[in-house]
Amino acid sequence: MYDIIIVGSGPGGLTAGIYASRSRMKTLMLTSQVNPSLITTTDIVENYPGFPGGISGYELIERFTKQAGMFGLETVEDDVVSLERASRDSKDIWRVKTGKGSYDALAVILATGTGYARLNVPGESEYTGKGVSYCATCDGPFYRDVPVAVVGGGNTAVQEALFLTRFASRVTIIHRRDRLRASRILQERAAAHEKIDFAWNSVVEEILGETLVKAVRISDVEDPSKKRTLEVEGVFVFTGYIPNTAFVRDVVECDESGYVIVDGEMKTSAPGIFACGDCTRKLLRQVITACGDGATAAFAAEQYVQDLKGNAYGAWALS
């Protein structure tokens, strides 16, 4: 029986882990093997304070993990299947069920993050891993001296496009609007880069190939009869995110896109369940905001646990 179980091991979950372990809460972190934290696939993080030269997302997570380990955080690699209310020693607890077993805790912190959305066009599943990719840092080096396309216009799309210029002969950013949504500094870098060009007001209709990707067919947003085929060997998709919250949507209140709704103390609609980081409904999904959420979630969860323990002993009830 744990005081707190943290589901997810990205910046939010690990910060919660550091705070909870350091508060001597009996804490377990469940690490997903299916949905690794997206920051681990980010080539460089430039806006996390303390690293003026930038740091790779993977290295940042390694540092977080090491720091949490120093305070004794226990970690198990296991994917959560469900979360249920249960009773143990006359206390209301949460039972976290995974592929391998089940774990009980007084409080749960959801830090499950998001995954990349798919385009849902013909050829996409067929060529996933054969030219269609959702991770430029994993797959970029396989595209040395060949043309590639990046789909999307947000921060991730533009940052990954810039990363891909190290390898590819040309990077075409396919975006459904006539300008990028990415931050200004990334926009400026992309516009100035000789290897990057743009297919504005365009959407992907189909990914074409033969064993491996050979081309992508795009159409004009305003006039879909206007079609073009770009010869590319890689299509990198960064059009949006889907929160990894499928297993909790009946347990805690989520918005229409599936993001967990939390208050300022990172409490969800269910007592004893807290959430932090990218899986929550919020304005800005960044490492720094996930960390802030994680610290708050751990503190709020600790208070909840202490209350519960106090109540259970009777005499120390706080209210």
Place this chain on the structure above:
Amino acid sequence: MAEGTFVENPDYPIELNDDTLDQAINKYPFLVVDCWAEWCGPCRMLGPVIESLAKKHQGDIVFAKIDVDKNRETASRYGIRSIPNLLVFKDGVKAGDIVGAMPEDKLLERINALRG
């Protein structure tokens, strides 16, 4: 690595390169080759899963790993465009590949499905 230096029943993933891959494919009746690279975060997560499977299935499935950044011939020969990528060989012939990181039990299921 010279012929005959491969371990008979390794309980760990053996290391291969462009020159030794074919020998391994011909030697082991059921071989799973983990194609990885230093710069791939998900690959590093899959590493311990492969090590655990190699230990549990010693004598049944042989696991190997090859750094495809340093061994580009293998990457291009097998059309590898995404890693982690597991190449599965049965009786010296490629039976299929598995792309992406996944939990141990699911990975074993996919590997066994390629056994035919």
